[in-house]
Amino acid sequence: xxxxxxxxxxxxxxxxAGEPPDAPAAADFPEGSSSxxxxxxxxxxxxNPTALHEQAKILVGQISEAVIVKESESLLVVSLPTQKLSGxxxxxxxxxxxxxxAEETPPNAPTTLLRLMFVGS
Numbered sequence: 001x002x003x004x005x006x007x008x009x010x011x012x013x014x015x016x017a018g019e020p021p022d023a024p025a026a027a028d029f030p031e032g033s034s035s036x037x038x039x040x041x042x043x044x045x046x047x048n049p050t051a052l053h054e055q056a057k058i059l060v061g062q063i064s065e066a067v068i069v070k071e072s073e074s075l076l077v078v079s080l081p082t083q084k085l086s087g088x089x090x091x092x093x094x095x096x097x098x099x100x101x102a103e104e105t106p107p108n109a110p111t112t113l114l115r116l117m118f119v120g121s
């Protein structure tokens with residue numbers, strides 16, 4: 001099987017079966033792809049960023065279809081249904097100050113990639 005793949009793909013290029021040899025760039029995706037998921041960033045200001053980070057993880061865990069994509073000490077990146085954003089924002093606002101950039105518009109896509117940046121006050 002590997003010989004077949006290497007013959008078809010040529011030497012020096014390895015790809016998984018079913019993967020196109022030249023993966024398209026983001027700009028090459030078909031029309032409407034950007035309507036599936038949008039990105040949003042919230043800055044969460046609190047006196048205890050570490051505690052709020054942990055509380056945010058618990059809140060996200062309670063949202064069906066939400067997934068933690070990436071995590072670091074001051075960042076939590078989650079994918080969640082866009083319709084759940086307002087509820088999450090309300091819960092986080094009870095624990096700290098949530099401030100998205102003023103120019104940011106609410107996403108129209110069904111799924112949002114949300115970056116929560118935790119900052120100490």
